[in-house]
Amino acid sequence: MGKTTRKPLRSILNIFLDILTYAILIVSLFPIVWMVLTSVKTSWDAQALPPIWIFVPTIENYVSLFSSRSTSGRFGELLVNSVLVASVSTALSVLFGALAAYALSRFPFKRGKDLAVWILSTRMFPPAATLVPVFMMMNALDLIDTYAALIIPYTAFNLSFAVWMLKGFFEEIPTDLEESAMVDGCSRLSAVFRITMPLIAPGLAATAIICLMFSWNEFMFALVLSRNDAVTAPVIANQFVTMYGVQWGELTAASTLMTAPVLLFAIFVRKYMIQGLTMGSVK
Amino acid sequence: MKTKYALLAPALTVLVFMTVVPFFFSLATSLTDYKATEPDRWRFVGFANFYRALTDRDVLTSLWNTVLYVGSAVTLEFFLGMAVALLFSRNMRGIRTIRILLLLPMMTTPVAVGLMWRWLLNTDFGIVNYYLNTWLGMNGPNWLGDESLAMPVVVLVDVWQWTPFMALALLAGLQSLPEEPFEAAKIDGASSWQTFRHVTLPQLRSVILVVWLIRMIDAFKSFDVVWTLTNGGPGLRTELFSLRIYRVAFKYWETGYASALSWIFLIIILLVASQFIRFLYRETAK
Numbered sequence: 001m002g003k004t005t006r007k008p009l010r011s012i013l014n015i016f017l018d019i020l021t022y023a024i025l026i027v028s029l030f031p032i033v034w035m036v037l038t039s040v041k042t043s044w045d046a047q048a049l050p051p052i053w054i055f056v057p058t059i060e061n062y063v064s065l066f067s068s069r070s071t072s073g074r075f076g077e078l079l080v081n082s083v084l085v086a087s088v089s090t091a092l093s094v095l096f097g098a099l100a101a102y103a104l105s106r107f108p109f110k111r112g113k114d115l116a117v118w119i120l121s122t123r124m125f126p127p128a129a130t131l132v133p134v135f136m137m138m139n140a141l142d143l144i145d146t147y148a149a150l151i152i153p154y155t156a157f158n159l160s161f162a163v164w165m166l167k168g169f170f171e172e173i174p175t176d177l178e179e180s181a182m183v184d185g186c187s188r189l190s191a192v193f194r195i196t197m198p199l200i201a202p203g204l205a206a207t208a209i210i211c212l213m214f215s216w217n218e219f220m221f222a223l224v225l226s227r228n229d230a231v232t233a234p235v236i237a238n239q240f241v242t243m244y245g246v247q248w249g250e251l252t253a254a255s256t257l258m259t260a261p262v263l264l265f266a267i268f269v270r271k272y273m274i275q276g277l278t279m280g281s282v283k
Numbered sequence: 284m285k286t287k288y289a290l291l292a293p294a295l296t297v298l299v300f301m302t303v304v305p306f307f308f309s310l311a312t313s314l315t316d317y318k319a320t321e322p323d324r325w326r327f328v329g330f331a332n333f334y335r336a337l338t339d340r341d342v343l344t345s346l347w348n349t350v351l352y353v354g355s356a357v358t359l360e361f362f363l364g365m366a367v368a369l370l371f372s373r374n375m376r377g378i379r380t381i382r383i384l385l386l387l388p389m390m391t392t393p394v395a396v397g398l399m400w401r402w403l404l405n406t407d408f409g410i411v412n413y414y415l416n417t418w419l420g421m422n423g424p425n426w427l428g429d430e431s432l433a434m435p436v437v438v439l440v441d442v443w444q445w446t447p448f449m450a451l452a453l454l455a456g457l458q459s460l461p462e463e464p465f466e467a468a469k470i471d472g473a474s475s476w477q478t479f480r481h482v483t484l485p486q487l488r489s490v491i492l493v494v495w496l497i498r499m500i501d502a503f504k505s506f507d508v509v510w511t512l513t514n515g516g517p518g519l520r521t522e523l524f525s526l527r528i529y530r531v532a533f534k535y536w537e538t539g540y541a542s543a544l545s546w547i548f549l550i551i552i553l554l555v556a557s558q559f560i561r562f563l564y565r566e567t568a569k
Contacts, residue, residue, distance in 0.1 A: 018375055024367055025381055028388050028447060034410060035399045047408040050417070096293040103290035117560055119294070122302045124556035126504045128525030129545035132532045133305030136312065139319065156301030159294055217392045219507040220525075224533060234394040234507070248402055255395035266390035270383050273390075274452050278497055279563070282452045282490055 032259070039252035046248050061253035075236065075254060082232040082258075085147055086215035089154035094208045096155070097162025102192070104163070105170035116167065120279060123160040127220055135224055145227040153221050158211040164279050165210075165272075169203035170196070206272035209265045216262060233258050306549070313542035320536045332543035342544065344519050345527035351434065352523060353502040356441040360498060361491075363442065364449025369479075371450060372457050382454070385447040397511025400440050401427065427513050433520045437509055441502065449494055456490030457483070489562070496559040503552055524548055 038046050040057035065075040103109075104116055134153055135144075143149040173196050181191040197204075219234040226235065233254070240251040266273060274282055313332055317325040336342050371382055391399075403411050404426040412423025426436050460483070468478045484491075506525045509515070515522035515530075522530075528548065532541035 017370060017373060021370055021373075021375060021378075021381060024370070025384060028385055028443070031396075031399050031403055031443070032387060032391060034403060035395070038402065049408065049413050051410050051413060092297075096297060099290040100294035103287045107287040109287070113564070115291075117564060119298065120563065121556060121560055122298055124500050124552060124559070125302055126525065126548050126552045128504065128506055128528045129548040129552070130302065130305050131528065132538060132541045132545050133309035133312075134301065135532070136308060136319065136538065137305055152297070153301055156297050159297055163294060213390065217394075217507075219394050219510070220529070224529075234392060240398070248408070251398055252402065255392065255398050258392045259390075259395045262390050262392060263387055266386050267383060270386055273386055274448070274455050277389075277448060278452055278493055282455050282493055 032263075035252045035259075036256050038248060039256045041249065043247075043249045046252075061249040062257070065250055065253055065257070075233070075257075078231055078233045078236050079257065081147070081230055082216060082234075085150045085154065085230070085232055086212050088147070089151045089158065089215045090208055090211040092151070092155040093158035093162045093211050094166075094204065097159055097207070098166050098204065100159075100163045101166035101170055102196075105167050106175065116164070119160050119163050121160075123157070123164075123279070127157070131220060131224055134221070138225055144225060145230050147230050149225040150218075150222060150230060150232070153225075154215040154218060157218075158214055161214075161276070161279070162207050162211060165207045165276060166200070166203065169200040169207075173199050203272075206269045206276065209269045210272070210276045213262050213265055216258075306546075309542035309545050312539050313546055315539045316537075317539040317542075318536050319532075319538045325539070328539070332540045333547070335540065336543055336547055341519060341522070342524075342527055345522045345524045348434065348520070348522055349503065349524040352438060352441070352505070352521075353499055356438045356445070356502055357495065357498045359438070359442050360446045360449045361495060363446045364494070365453055367446065367450035368453035368457055371454055382451065385451060387447075388444045389448045391444070393507035394511050396440065396444055397508045400436075400443075400512055404436065428517055430517055430520055433513055433517055437512060437521045440508060440512060441505065444508070445498060445501075449498065452494045453487065453490060456487050460486050489566075492562060493559070496555065496562070499555050500552065500559065503555065524551075 037053075039061055040059065041052065041055060042058055042060060045052050045055055100119070104112060109115060130153070138144050138149045177195050177199075178188070178191045181195050182188060186194065217234065218232075222232045222235050226232065236254070240247050240254065269276075314327060314329060315325045316328050316332075367385075371378065371385070388396075403409055406412060406423070406425045406428070409423070411426075415421045415423040424432055426432055464482045464486070465478065468482050473481070504525065505523060506529070509521055509523055510526060513521045515526045524544075525548070528541055528544045531537050531544060
């Protein structure tokens with residue numbers, strides 16, 4: 001008897017849980033979807049109540065972001081700044097990070113573990129606490145409003161992550177592989193580049209992409225260390241509210257443009273996202 | 284064997300230059316009344332800045348706000364995240380795609396998150412208040428302008444953005460558990476609650492610890508979402524410690540005082556982070 005009453009109950013429960021799963025997904029995605037929808041509406045439609053769900057999309061908000069007659073027409077220039085700052089700092093942190101990670105995973109160091117943990121701990125430093133001294137340093141070096149003023153701190157913040165992440169990938173490659181190549185007459189350098197690097201290529205790519213995302217999204221340092229020439233995209237997006245009243249169309253268009261590449265990348269490195277965000281402690 | 288130091292050198296140089304050096308720099312300035320706008324006029328004031336911080340009502344308010352914000356957001360995220368992890372560990376059609384889509388909120392540019400929610404919660408044109416009114420007949424409140432609602436809203440936006448992280452990390456933990464204990468529990472006739480309580484939870488302990496600590500450290504650091512969402516308002520209702528430091532340093536230009544606040548912030552974070560670091564020490568020892 002138990003079985004016959006339990007079965008329909010079970011399937012009802014299952015349907016309920018399925019619906020719950022979809023509900024959670026909708027709550028998670030709706031704000032993003034609504035932002036994208038608003039960005040392709042005319043400003044009239046965007047503020048219409050009841051909210052308009054079906055409409056002819058327009059790119060006018062995007063056009064005005066890039067046209068110079070609009071107050072915010074510098075957006076293209078700022079996107080270029082963002083791309084430049086994010087990619088240079090990513091390249092540096094992956095390069096320096098890979099060198100350090102290789103050293104830590106292959107050679108014995110006196111207190112090597114302390115060193116590794118110290119590198120990791122720099123990640124926990126609150127950026128708001130480093131903001132003031134970094135500003136003073138950049139000011140003293142006369143670097144305010146240059147790309148370097150942003151590239152250097154971004155490299156540092158991503159570096160601890162890159163070292164820790166890549167160390168994990170290097171440690172998964174058995175040292176015998178390199179050693180046997182070296183016995184066959186390869187130098188260590190060429191053994192690393194021919195054997196190890198290709199094997200950890202996915203890890204390198206994932207690390208680079210996650211670094212890229214962090215630098216791309218960064219706001220606080222950009223706000224303080226840039227004035228005019230080196231301003232990145234997130235800084236101006238904020239000014240749609242504070243300076244020009246609220247231009248929802250352009251604001252959502254700018255937000256969409258900033259978020260779109262990150263979301264594409266996130267899906268690309270989905271396997272490593274959680275591992276990266278937990279510093280490799282959850283795989 | 285000099286190569287191994289050469290390999291470490293670039294990374295260590297950047298890190299020391301951007302973490303250790305600035306902090307010693309700011310330790311020095313925290314003992315003065317230095318203002319970046321008047322760089323030539325400053326004097327040594329000893330620990331006056333630290334003493335001032337302990338009696339500064341605005342600073343104490345921001346500290347309390349931060350504790351409230353971190354505590355409530357991370358607790359909510361954990362319990363919701365655990366529920367979502369269990370829900371998402373079921374077999375259902377399309378669940379893999381759904382799990383991937385759940386990554387999106389946490390990867391959305393923080394500035395965009397703040398602006399997006401301002402738009403959703405807008406009193407005049409916001410979609411949330413519109414449907415509250417038409418579906419439930421409620422007059423939607425002024426979410427971000429109301430003194431008692433602003434902080435809960437800021438917390439909920441954080442919950443929206445970071446519960447997926449908790450859920451996916453816990454899910455990864457759940458999926459890495461060995462199967463035998465679960466089979467044994469089944470044979471012993473344990474109920475699902477008993478299995479969860481006595482088999483799943485104990486094995487998830489370290490993952491749970493890690494996600495709590497990481498979320499706490501990150502929530503302490505929050506700046507951009509709150510900045511764009513409320514900018515600390517109304518009044519000082521959502522002013523977090525990080526926003527306070529920014530304001531003292533770059534609006535009032537009291538650089539010396541801001542340096543002292545930076546140090547206080549650093550010490551608080553290190554208290555939390557040291558737990559995490561200790562944990563990682565144990566893990567790497569294995």
